[in-house]
Amino acid sequence: MxxxxxxxxxxxxxxxxxxxxxxxxxxxxxxxxxxxxxxxxxxxxxxxxxxxxxxxxxxxxxxxxxxxxxxxxxxxxxxxxxxxxxxxxxxxxxxxxxxxxxSHAGMANRYVAGASGLPFAVLRGYVGTDLVNQTDTIKPITCPFTGETLTAVPAIxxxxxxxxxxxxxxxxxxxxxxxxxxxxxxxxxxxxxxxxxxxxxxxxxxxxxxxxxxxxxxxxxxxxxxxxxxxxxxxxxxxxxxxxxxxxxxxxxxxxxxxxxxxxxx
Missing domain, CATH: 3.40.1080.10 (Glutaconate Coenzyme A-transferase)
Incomplete structure (x- = not known):
């Protein structure tokens, strides 16, 4: 309590x-x-x-x-x-x-991953932006099912x-x-x-x-x-x-x- x-x-x-x-x-x-x-x-x-x-x-x-x-x-x-x-x-x-x-989506997904006990979150929200080149905690990741390139962010x-x-x-x-x-x-x-x-x-x-x-x-x-x-x-x-x-x-x-x-x- x-x-x-x-x-x-x-x-x-x-x-x-x-x-x-x-x-x-x-x-x-x-x-x-x-x-x-x-x-x-x-x-x-x-x-x-x-x-x-x-x-x-x-x-x-x-x-x-x-x-x-x-x-x-x-x-x-x-x-x-x-x-x-x-x-x-x-x-x-x-x-x-x-x-x-x-991004807002990246931060929200990082909290969700943290709340879910997961090490990272995956989203499309950074594709086409320069944040991937500016922030070390944004990494490209390949979907194991479709081969699509997505971005991963660590849990908060x-x-x-x-x-x-x-x-x-x-x-x-x-x-x-x-x-x-x-x-x-x-x-x-x-x-x-x-x-x-x-x-x-x-x-x-x-x-x-x-x-x-x-x-x-x-x-x-x-x-x-x-x-x-x-x-x-x-x-x-x-x-x-x-x-x-x-x-x-x-x-x-x-x-x-x-x-x-x-x-x-x-």
Missing amino acids: AQLLTLADAVRTLVRDGDTVALEGFTHLIPVAAGQEIIRQGRRDLTLVRMTPDIVYDQLIGAGCARKLIFSWGGNPGVGSLHRFRDAVEHAWPAPLEIEEH NPDVTVIHAQRADRKGNVQIWGLLGVQKEAVLAAKRSLVTVEEIVDELEPRPGAITLPSWAVTAVAEVPGGAHPSYAQDYSERDNEYYQAWDAISRDRETFTNWLKENVL
Whole structure:
């Protein structure tokens, strides 16, 4: 059964220096509060994984937590670039950042392979792209049945996956609904997992379109209302568009970012 912990205790217990850490969420339910707690606890040398790294990854990179990023798209959604990410790649500030780029389909299939206990996934999604020549973890493979040339990508098995969800019960069963990404697959692929939730309830009521992560698949649950802000949690909060717009100016300048980090996170 999943443990019910505070956010600080969960991060302290589950996230270690040098870990491969996936913080997954798509448009909403992005685990921002958990990412900022990782910053507060001073974790270093992390390999960060996410299909769509956005501003919380910009913050983690700018705070010096990351040594590598495995991803398929990165940006401040609806606004523009991630300037701390860009500064790390172009100028190694505050530390050099290695990048490993995939397609969305490639990343999703890597999580599925990890969740399925398979060593790799096979797909057509890279045929005709230059990613095969740029990324060492994309390899051509010949179908043993048809002779067709496909591409293989290794499974992703994070040391820790962190997601945000709407609610959990006191046994640690988690319920998620709305626009979903690869949260389920990322949790099932991980060695350890943390789910922050809007609320912990005595019993999960049936919800059309919801998925449930059973307690046995989750290591820890932390009740963190508003833990997805500035993204949203469907039926609990709205997206804070002004925050995303303000982040562009904050993140462009190292000193401005550093001051923001001290005042708002540390």
